[in-house]
Amino acid sequence: MRPNLPPLALHVPEPRFRPGDPVDFAEVVIPPADAARRPDTSAQPAEFHELAYTLVRVLDEDNQAVGAWNPRLAPEVLRRMLRSMARTRAFDERMFRAQRQGKTSFYMKCTGEEAVAVAATLALDRDDMCFPSYRQQGILLTRDYPLVEMMNQIYSNRGDPLHGKQLPIMYSSKDTGFFSISGNLTTQYPQAVGWAMASAAKGDTRIAAAWCGEGSTAEGDFHSACTFAAVYRAPVIFNVVNNQWAISSFSGFAGAEATTFAARAIGYGIAGLRVDGNDALAVYAATRWAAERARTNQGPTLIEHFTYRAEGHSTSDDPSQYRSAEEATAWPLGDPIARLKAHLVAIGEWDDERHAAMDREVAEEVRAAQKEAEKNGVLGHGLHQPLDSLFDGVFEEMPWHLREQQAQMLAEEAASGRPWARK
């Protein structure tokens, strides 16, 4: 060490609030709803600098839809959006409770982030392929995938479309345009690019959309995907759901102290938008814009959805151990459902009674679905799949070594004197 120089200091990021701290989000800059310009979908990536550092917003303080990004949606579309978000929240509430009741091993809510999946899905076409992470259940709910099927998967029961092979919430539905969820973060990003490249190579008209959290942008696959997407101008939309938290690590550990996630796009030569993720109309408008850009061969878009993870990371997490309990209520962008509701009320297309009735209806729908799903069993209550199905699907055809192991397992069961109950 040279004595004439001051010692170096290692910077380790620290969130502003820890448990028990009073919360003041005054430093979070929220520009006015009509501030962001809306470029042409053919604009060059270099023209997105200020859009990558501001927030695209539509709903203003008076709950009116304003500015260049106002998608001017018909009231029935707005109501459908609201209902999908409400269904998603009701589903989350019910399944979270089911986990606490011991009916399944695991669950993850998306509370506060409903707009990110629901509004984006409404802006895509039904046959566009989504490559979600584990917190976009709103896609399935918006595309009217049956609630009972989702619950069957969560319960790993007789009706589970994945035959009990996957952890709860790792859904898969090709027919719904919902790619198989993996536990490994951001692996779906280059896969989405590949799907989009294939669509382009085949002269198809479908596009792909991928989601990951801000924490996952630190994975190498994020970089690979952005590079590939830019190089081949892949018709793909990258959604980065910046909900401020990756389990217990605040967004600073993914680089947020120094820049925005939308700004990362510009270095790759990708259009970058930063959007108020709790403003369903802004999410819809940005997705619609990016879809149009992709569909006209103008290339990929990265959308940072600025939002807040209002609840714990999962049923295995206790956020009170690492962040202030006040954060969720103090979050300056509010709640996406409350904001869309207020907008519909403000334009005279909704009221408290209708909202309360809708909440009752979706709660009843979810309750009925749960009753139906539980007829197929819940986790841990007996065996719901044939024992030998454990070996199905490793390969298209079962090779000899798996057949041998399968026979061994069945022999063990027979020898145990305590055969698994077969259904």
Place this chain on the structure above:
Amino acid sequence: MNMIQAINSALEVMMARDPDVIVMGEDVGYFGGVFRATAGLQKKFGKTRVFDTPITETGIVGVAIGMGAYGLRPVPEIQFADYIYPALDQLVSEAARLRYRSNGDFTAPITVRSPFGGGIFGGQTHSQSPEGIFTHVSGIKTVIPSTPYDAKGLLIAAIEDNDPVLFFEPKRIYNGPFDGHWDRPAKSWAGHPAATVPTGYYRVPLGKAAVARAGEALTILAYGTMVHVCQSVVEEAGIDAEILDLRTLVPLDIEAIEASVKKTGRCMIVHEATRTSGFGAELSALVQERCFYHLEAPIERVTGFDTPYPHSLEWAYFPGPVRIGEALKKVMRT
């Protein structure tokens, strides 16, 4: 044809037969690959079916998986097997599990081609044999040809297979059947019976071993370059060994192995890869479990040493005629 030409021919045949077959990787497009395996394909089939990629192995395999999910049949190339590790997550966590985790909803019908193995003064990162890493992963098939004829037929079968296949090409024998005698002039494939390769379509089935040399005295289990090295050692020693060229490691042709070892009563396993937890350990365990009462001597493993692949000491590291010859004597002595 040499092995490069056979591989090139397999790609050309499959691209002509199936419009969903696409080829991608670093330098595979206009240039035709650093080993020329994809030469001429872009010119013939166009840039949307044969194209260069950015230098990102995880991107190459991840993108291929997405293309497979769309419905294509991608054949990505990893320039050297030593550089497959950045793609390990995509191969192990994604390609290998996609069918299982989605209960068949999505599949990954991809064939990852990659030159592997040593004997070319490739040093630490142009010589490795990482097959044992992948044979440990359920859901991936691992294929290693040793002749031009097999290379073409196996590659066609791999591309047609609906499961992910790792296709490791022993680059030491791209141009000729290397017998381990590094100090003698290199041989070419010319005149070798397995260098007569049909120009059209044919398959060599996955999961089937080939008898590279029939014999009665002992069984040698080998694949890739080592098949040729073993053949030469056996001929020079005048021992009537049976050499099984495994060709596919997963799924393995256990019937052929069992039949041969039960006949000969002795077994030697030869691979270039490092010894500890190498594929030879699996082979040895299987033979011991299934042929124990037929064995007249301990199973011998001849492998690379448990060190990174060296540059200047290559021929001390490489399991060549001397090491294999000594092991042969040991197995036959007992």
